[in-house]
Amino acid sequence: MGGGGLGPPGPAEPMSKLDRRGDRAPIPSAWEYAPAPESREIVALEERYGSFVNGEFVEPRSGEYYTTIDPAREEPLAEIAQSGPEDVALAVDVARAAFENGWSSRPASERSKYLFRIARLLQERSREFAVLESLNGGKPIRESRDVDLPLAAAHFFYYAGWADKLEYAFPNRRPRPLGVAGQIIPWNFPLLMLAWKIAPALAAGNTVVLKPAETTPLTALLFCDLLRQADLPPGVVNIITGDGRTGAALVKHPGVDKIAFTGSTEVGKAIKRELAGTRKSLTLELGGKAANVIFDDAALDQAVEGIVNGIYFNQGHVCCAGSRLLVQESIYEPVIEKLKRRLTTLRIGDPLDKNTDVGAINSRQQLDKITELVDSGKEEGAEIYQPPCRLPERGYWFAPTVFTNVAQSYRIAQEEIFGPVLSVLTFRTPDEAVEKANNTPYGLSAGVWTEKGSRILWMAERLRAGVVWANTYNRFDPASPFGGFKESGFGREGGRHGLEPYLGFDGAEASGG
């Protein structure tokens, strides 16, 4: 809006009529919110956990344990089994026996009902799981309570409904389960990734051996108690804990019919190499370096909110994070100003505090990696901005960070940082935006902000990404297929399509790499 109508610049003036009387209380320099901690009482932890095989907790044959911690306080929480190849073999055999002795031959409506039970139980025990998730992983309780838990329950609900309707999902293809699914999940959404894996696998009639991430096993172990409450037949779901070696043993085991892996691209490639020449089916959900594209006609304040949500949600530990901001040069300044101002209202701190927006970094290892990449950004010549924030003394923390003056070739624009670090680049035309957005070996997700409908569809058509978010970001739903192009992996999770990787069809090989 042009013209002098909005008033010339000048100091704020007190209303003259109010000089004579009126509120004389001093204006505060700050309004501190008092701590609002969610109570830990609801979680009852064991000192030590075995793996969950054939419906009960068993000690690892390896005899080895490691300690899992609370990354916000660097305090130990419990001892976790380090499963060796023997333990993996036991779990796979048990899963095979369960598959052959009845899981796949039970009426599909029964599988459906078990999954409904699990969904309901997750809803009932939602607060308990949310607190444990934040404690073990570092993500804010507001997110685990309002995003992770509801979505996890919803995934079980959704796939419960498909279990006895497969002939509608794949008409004329005579779908059948593959057998034993080996599943390896990451530490950024521990329980949610478990739900993404187990729900479709079971709905399709498979049995499961799942390995949670090394640093975040606790909600998976609590889930085993929930399986007991659901009365799920023993051996249908087996949870074995351990580090990368346990995962490798699972991938190699000949008794596994299908591998599903979510994690880094590097490990994904190693798995693919390992499985070459075998008949095992594979799906991979790997890393990303998503472009979040803002056009000059975007609803600005909402777009800035979308940028923030895209990279600072879950501390940026999100494979589909909008880690590259591609802003149209004509609105570069207002966007950056608004963004920097918005960052000053982000609250970083105790994950169990209900007001926390950004929690702890999941591990020392991840913190080091983020620090290394951020240092490289400074060295390569990018300009860094971090809002002033008070970080706690103990625990793993990283302030929300924005890099401007970034070139496409800088490491911070190429490599996945997996932390709360945004790199800003500019573009002039839609063609240039597409070119820059696609100029990466990754292809998991992308964001587009514009009020023009036709442009949303035009961009969606051209962006080489498995998920395109228009005027929103980081939206997930069990009905919506999720997965990548190029080095971000293959296969989809969610939706009707999410069943496909867990099924074999008439005469044809199962889908996947």
Add this chain to the structure above:
Amino acid sequence: MAQAPALPAGFELPLEPRLPRIGSVDQVAVEERAATLAKRSIKREAKVFALELAIRMTDLTTLEGADTRGKVAALSSKAIRPDPSDPNIPSVAAVCVYPNLVETAVERLRGTTVRVASVATAFPSGQSALDIKVAETRDVVELGADEVDMVIDRGAFLAGRYAKVYDEIVRVKEACGEAHLKVILETGELGTYDNVRRASLLAIAAGADFVKTSTGKIPSAATLPVTLVMLEAVRDVYEETGRRVGVKAAGGIRTAKQAVQYLVLLHETLGAEWLTPDLFRLGASSLLNDILMQLRKEKTGRYQSPDYFTLD
């Protein structure tokens, strides 16, 4: 105070055909942002601070056909001393009444810190001729009103006659003299958040000291997302020109919890320097007692009963 010049009658603001293309707001995103801010958990000292501030920001309101001198006198006493049993409870910001009751309010509030706000301009509909609205404004200012709450002509706005809307605000602002002007957008009739943003910017351009959500006379009144949109418009004006315009949320704010949510919105959109009745008001009536009950609960640890708080 910056003033836009009065426009000659019949002048068509060159902006008029382009106004609809200014400032889109995404509904889903703005409602989500407001909902996330509403989840802030404000406890203990932070809550007491907020509740006391909310009292100081309240425009205690009575706008009924049945209002009498007696009613307004009682309301004014409540405004000065909301809780007779606790002298630490501050006075409210203002009492808001119809023109006929301005004299009573002025008399009762003389010498106190509580201001007198009067509605004017054919409140609540605004469907009268401009000269009547301007005359009404002059009258209430002469009778002693410190603040004037006017309504925009929504019919003209929705018909795209933005110059008329603008012109009216400019004229009423002139008639206000030293009284400060709040411009009521009646957001519940504007239909979209886009329109709320446009109307806010238009009102500010025409000289508003405050933009206000609602008359409280239609079912759809203040909401968190609507207020957020107005706060964002005010923020843009401040960033671009340094001029601070206030926001008043009115209608439908009945609970202390809601009041605190509005303050969180204000705090996280504009910053702590805006936490003052000079820049933010809550227009309400039954809200005050709910705040008092909450404050007493914070002090005593017990949930309260309305029986223990005077009606006026």
Add this chain to the structure above:
Amino acid sequence: MTRLPVKKTYKLFIGGEFPRSESGRTYLAEDQNVARASRKDVRDAVRAARQAQPKWGGMTAYNRGQVLYRVAEMIEARRDEFADLSTGAEEVERAIDRFVWYAGWADKLAQVVGSSNPVSGPYFNFTVPEPTGVVGILAPAEPPLAGLVSRLAPPLVGGNAVVAVASEAHPLAAIELAEALATSDVPGGVVNILTGHRAELAPVLAGHMDVNALDVTGEDGDVAELERLAAENVKRVVRGNRDGQSAWEAAAFLELKTVWHPIGV
């Protein structure tokens, strides 16, 4: 000394409440006085359904699925009562499992019934299903529970509101079902159940100008007259399976909307 039981009064289910017939009349069925709904009760039920439908249709499909699953929970909790009022436990189990089956369809129908369509030209084109609105149901005479459930669940899952005329000879299972619905999370007015004489009620429902579809599965005989009445506002007339389940049963109560939008910079 045997205890004297408190006998139940069998009323209608309209707008989430249990009113008697406005006519004050009852008829004898299964040895009980059962409310005999009048044309005015039909009118009230349709009004309640119309008012409740936008909220039900506007809920996310996921939410609707959860509500229907809760209905199954409520019926399961009353297995014994239902068994007494129907052909027995096996029919009750079938009815419960049917609700569970349809509950799982709510957030999948659009993926099976809808599509994105590859049109020529730079346009994005998609087809989505939407609820038709208010559906009138003439429940099968039997089986008294599974028959009603088989016809009730399909329109509900897609977001429609329903006015059902229960089996005339065996209405008690329908009323028990109404009680289960009232204690689930189904919003009032989404399901309305009327008991009474079929011959009095069917033509009123068939001819009602504010009903969008008529399910005549429960009419064994000649429905020609009902179809003629239904023609006046071009109702969709549906004949389905009296005791089966299929996605296409639900699809019969869905309208298809196709949207075009240009793709351009």
